[in-house]
Every structure is written in structure tokens, then in C-alpha cells.
Amino acid sequence: MDKIVRVNMFDLRVSIEEVPATWAQYGGRALTSTIVAAEVVPTCHPLGPDNKLVFAPGMLTGTTAVNAGRLSAGAKSPLTGGIKESSAGGIAGQILARLGIKALIIEGVPQQDCWYRIHVDKDGVEIQEEINLIGKGNYAVFKAVEAELGKKCGCLSIGPAGEFRMAAANISVRDKDGGVRSHGRGGLGAVMGSKKIKLISIDETGSEGVKVADPEKFSAAGKIFAKSLVNQPGIEYGMKPLGTSMLVNIIHGYGALPTRNFRDGQYAKHDMVSGETMRETIIARGGQPSHTCQPGCVIHCSQVYPDKDGKTVTSGLEYETLGLLGAACEIDSLDRIAEADRILDDIGLDSIDTAVGIAVLMDAGVLPFGDGDSVLRLLKDEVAKGTPLGRILGCGAATVGKVYGMTRVAAVKGQALPAYDPRPIKGIGITYATSPMGADHTAGYAVGPTLAGVIDGHQKKGQVELSRHCQHVSAALDSFGVCTFVDMAVGSDLECLPALVNMLNARFGASKTAEDYLLGLGSYVLKTEHRFNINAGLTSPQDRLPEFFSAETLPPSNTVWDFSDQEIAAFWNF
Ligand code: SF4
DSSP: OOEEEEEETTTTEEEEEEOOHHHHTOOHHHHHHHHHHHHSOTTSOTTSTTOEEEEEEOSSTTSSOTTOOOEEEEEEOTTTSSEEEEEEOSSHHHHHHHTTEEEEEEESOOSSSOOEEEEEETTEEEEEEOOTTTTOOHHHHHHHHHHHHOTTOEEEEOOHHHHTTOTTBOEEEEOTTSOEEEEOSSSHHHHHHHTTEEEEEEOOTTOOOOOOSOHHHHHHHHHHHHHHHHHOHHIIIIIHHHGGGGHHHHHHHHTOOOHHHHTBSOOTTGGGGSHHHHHHHHHHHTOEEEEOSSTTOSSOOEEEEEOTTSOEEEEOOOHHHIIIIIIITTOOOHHHHHHHHHHHHHHTBOHHHHHHHHHHHHHTTSSOTTOHHHHHHIIIIIITTTOHHHHHHHTOHHHHHHHHTOSOOOEETTEEOOSSOTTTSHHHHHHHHHOTTSSOGGGSOTHHHHHTTSSOTTSOTTHHHHHHHHHHHHHHHHHHTOOTTHHHHHTTOTTHHHHHHHHHHHHHTOOOOHHIIIIIIHHHHHHHHHHHHHHHTOOGGGSOOOTHHHHSOBTTTTBOOOOOHHHHHGGGOO
16 A cells, blocks of 8 residues: 655654645655645745755656656755755655655654665665765665665765765665766755765565556556657657767757857857767767667667776766856867766756755856866865855855856856857746756757747747646656656646556546646645745746856847746746
8 A cells, every 4th residue: 555654854754644635646746845845834945944855756657657667756946045945856756655655744853963775665664864975966875775675776865066065965775777867957865965865775575566556447448648758759769879969960950958057059069069979979889879768669769878998987868967068168078078068967966956055166267168178177176165156056056146246157046057049939938937946958848849830939929838737747748657748748748647547546446537637736735835945035026047147148049038927927827
């Protein structure tokens, strides 16, 4: 039977609770945001005893459904000061779900000045003191847990960034091959660090698996859903061979690649850091151009990037990292970006906030644009060691901007913008401005419909409505536990959404409609999060983009951010 596991770090006590009836229908983001909104005082200090860190597998996570293995983490964010949900791949979500854990709630801070490890298996949850792995990077932690529990173990951990409680620290998730995936945004690694938890190891042995109310109906719908994803042209010819890195050339072509700290929409050397070049490089070196982070994935957005000698450098090198370290910082070397990605994964720091922070440091004259070697030194010698400069960068782009007195800082609610300039893709700008998460492309990906020609990204008309629709869908998909790319098939194949709805109904023995799931659940999640943020002090004036987007036109489209306060505030009229 599903259960709620509550871990109190103040008195090192674990309690197992029944799932309240009102929580039973939720999972993933819907559940983490419900719990955080219900149990966390909105005005509390994010690193203090009153904040809670909640993990919840998605509603379909751990079942046989393809691309349904996501885990949500939630808390009050040290980066934004508002509610945060961050979804990750890897295998921890699937294992927690199969162990019957609906949510793991970690509360309080320890009385003793020592570090802990939490171990989860079929027999329960144990808190142990951790000594040997303190100060170590995530790769070493995963290796140690793998040596102890075997190659199928799950692990959630923080690197030095989380131990230092840097506001952009992430929580790392072991993938099926021992690589690093991340609850990357919002500084949840700092919350885990404040509770003095270095790692959570998870052993699936003997688990009962996820209960499905109607297995036959689930299996029939699951087959249609899988077929729909496999046959979607954007997935088959784009995501599978290139992953999200296919976007480097596409977003350059659209004029929204945030070059030289968001001064230009096109990067002359885009091809040197493009998905096509990365694929050729990987194949020539004997790496894996197409890879999965968990069992049951048919999309394969990941890859394994090797160095010149064929040794693995990193896996899951995404468009955001390429677009920001590449165009925004003008680093034209895939090898240096891959090395930076590996270091960031190892120390456990968000690559988006760090890359935008580095672009701000470059603007401030701390290091030159394009100097990849200095970036690697900065990460290894400053951030990983927790020097004052390293801690400033580790607290994200907004902190870097404040410390260096810079105004060209691409961040909303303290969280850095991903690699899409909002001036020529205005719908994503509305998402950046209004999402309860702070600037986050995954919170409402208005980029997809813009690239598909459904809307003209340069014009204001219809962008608020588009972002509202995308944010509802994202909130729902994050709650289902499916990869965000599923949206590509939901939007283009008439069979995909009904199959997804049938799986959800079969899983829970429900008879809801697509509208109930996408708009009803999405609306509930957004309103719950928005209410928390208002009570935390994040009100309408924080729903704004930085001034320079309105003051400067972006070449080559010569677009400008031109939404009035009233037009942005209208987003919440639902
Ligand atoms: S699509 Fe990407 S994120 Fe989703 S399961 Fe596959 S590899 Fe992981």
C-alpha cells in the first residue's frame, strides 16, 4: 500500500503515514506543491528548520508506461524565495514509486553538527551518520553507493555546492548507468544541505511494484502511447539523434540564441557548439549519440560525450548548457563545455544559473568572453572549493549581478533565464515573468508552438493565452511524471492524449477527462503555487523581466520586450 514517509532531522525520527485521501489522486509536482503549500510557512527562511524538502514520484512513475519515470522535488526555494518544484530523470523516482512511497517529506534541521545519509528499502527508512563521503563530488558518491548496493541502486545526493548551501545547488540523481541527472533549478540542493543530508540511497530489492487499478486497460493504452511517441517526427528525426542540442542551430536561425550575455540573437560560431557537430564528434570518438537516463525511455534525448581518447566526459549535455556557455559566454569549444558540464554535475550546481552568472562576470570584466579555460579554472578552483568568488557564483546570476553592481542580469525572481531570448519569442517571456518557479522554460514551453508557426513570436497578440495554456500543460505533465517532450506528441497526434488519459484513469480507477487532467489539475497546481508565493511576499511587481529587455532591441530581429504591467498581470485571470 502507498505511504507517506516523514523524516524529522531534528530528532532523527522516521514515521510512516497513510496517504490522506485528498493527496491520493496527486503525484509529482501536484503533490510536492500541495504538501509545501500546506505544511511550509511561506515566510520561513528556506535554509531554516521550518522549510521542508519533499520528493514525490509522478502519477505514472514506476509503472510500465514509457517515458514516465520522473521524480519531483519541492520546497521553498533559497534562490527565488518562492515555492519550487524541480523534476528530474534518473532512476530514483521509479524505485521510490515501486517501494510504495508516495512522498518522502524531510523536515527540521539536526541538533548535532554532523552529516547524515538516509537509506530507503522495502523494510523501511534509516538515518545514519555519514563521514566518508563528505566533501566528495556526486560521481564518487554514486560509485560508492553502487559498490555497496549494486548497479540497480537509486541515489539522490548533493555535491560540495549543496554542502556549502549555495543558492543554485542542485540535487543529483543517479541515472541507470551511474551518470548524473539533476533536480537542477531553484537551489533545492542547498535545502538538502541545510538538513545535513549528503545522500539518500535507495534499494529496490523485494519491492512490490506500483499498483494499477485496471492492468488490462493500462497496458492497452500504454501501447498506443508508446507508438505515438516513437512515430512522432520531431522525436524520431530530432530528439532521438540529437536530443535538445538540436535547438542550437534552430534557435540561432530564429534569432533568439542569447549571445554575449543576451546582446544578440545569433551566434556566429553556433555551428561549433551545435547538436549536429556534437553528434559527429561523439560518433567519431566512439561515444553514444543517443542514450537514455532510465529504463522505459523511447525518446532517447540523452547522449554520452567522450574526450579525444574515447573516455566518457559527461552525459545528458543539454541545449540550455550549450546555448548559455556557448552563445551567452561565447565559448566555442564543445570539449570545454562538456568538461564544464561534468564539473557542474560533480559539484552539483545548476548549469543555467551558473552559465548566466559567468556571462555576468564576463560583462563585469572578471574574465574575458570566450575564455573556456578560465571558466574551467573558476569552477574547479573557486566554486568547488567554496572560495568567496566561488560562493558568489554558486548563488546564481542574480547574486553575481548584485555583488558586481551589474544591471544586465537575465533573471526573474532571482532565477536565471534559460537559453531563449524573450524578445523574439514573447510567449516564453510571459512564462519567465509569471511562472511561480521564476524564469523556467520547462514551466510553460511557448517556444514549441512558436517554432511550429502556430504563433508569430515577434507579436504580442495571443502570447499571454499561449503561455497560460503551456503552463497548465507543463504543471500537469510534471504531475503525471512524464518527460516534458511527451508534449510534442500530445500536440500533434490525436491518439496520444486519449492514451495518456486512459493510462491515468486505469492507474487510479478514475474516469476523468483530458480537460480534468490538463486544465483542471494544471490550474489547481498553478493557483496553489501562486497563493504560496503571494504569502511569501512574491507579488505582481516580481512578475517582470529585467529592464534591459525593454530598453534594448535585439538584433537581427530588432524586437523588444513591450508588455505593460497590466498585460502581464492578466495572465492570472483564470
Ligand atoms: S527523454 Fe530524456 S529525460 Fe526523458 S527518460 Fe529519455 S533520456 Fe531521460
